Amino acid sequence: MQDHLYNFLLYLGDNALILGHRLSEWCGHGPVLEQDMALTNIALDLVGQSRNIFQLAAKMQGEGATEDTLAYLRDATAYKNILLVEQKNGDFAKTILRQFFYDAFNYPCYQRLMQSSNKDIAAFAEKSMKEITYHLKWSSEWVIRLGDGTEESLRRINEALEDLWPYTGEMFKYADFEIAMTESGVFPDAAGIEAEWEQEVKNIFAQAGLELPEKAWMHDGGKHGRHSEHLGYILAEMQFLQRAYPGQKW
């Protein structure tokens, strides 16, 4: 059971860290200054959330583990994030849609985690919820603006949809550690999340004039450490300093 809890914490932290890192790649490249700042603000929230979760995981692991050893010294196969969050930024439309799919999933997840039987997780979820709510509002608005925008913006978000849709199924394909957490009340009522996500996506897509794709074959494996080649490149950049100069500090 302790192993399952530990893996569940890593899963939550890895999702936030990898997406946060992806968004940080936008720094200085946003389409306009205000949205550059929005992307990096969200990146900061996500990296902050991963720090909180890794602190809990490090305490469980003991043996000198810290939030930094968990972020910087684990190999790709030890990362448990879903494949969606490691996908390349692409253009602004692809980044927005990836963010919206993730936010619309995270929102019902963290609503449940606020009721967690684990008090540390419940407190963390309560804290993060305000930020996640703000992110979901922002990404939903942009999906509508791009879908219901110009011919060009519609073309781009439809392309993004084609690329990203096959990565949405993994969110609801629960791993053994998630099932164990649901059974023990740490992650209550996980079964209802998929329907809530679908409802949210349908609602925003209707306002954006986008069509929900058919259920199709879906990628998975991230929760078990089987990642796309993208994660290796992310980690190579993110971990370089600690790998090359172990123990370096600011």
Place this chain on the structure above:
Amino acid sequence: MNTTISKEDIYAILEQVSDPEVPVLSIIDLGVIRDVVLHEDTLEVVITPTYTGCPAMDMIEVNIKAILQENGFDNIKVTTILSPAWTTDWLSEAGKQKLLDYGIAPPQGSSKSKRALFSEETGIACPQCRSTHTEMISQFGSTACKSQYKCLDCKEPFDYFKCH
């Protein structure tokens, strides 16, 4: 530990620590100090972060320890709690006035759900000319706690310390 020291004395010392990102605010104004506990041999300060990724929190912790050490306390423990989650409702009235004087519009109204799409906090008073004829430029600003507005009368852009 000196038993004549009271919690109020500690709060008075902590009043000298400022928010690194908005230096006119003390950490007391900001509402991040949740408790001060005088243990037999340790002084414990309980803090809560504003935003989970707020980079100022690490610095605030260092500065709390530094100022207490300067004031003769050797065993200091800073504990971080996440619940109840920080809200702008905890900003002191003095803090709100200091923000306004500094050119940042203080949060108006209280913390509430931000789900409604395309909604924005309206009627935010311009810190320069006090006009409420203003509009949001961006939900996100120069730090996690602010969004960007502009005044439609005096035309000045300004930061708004958003409700959270």
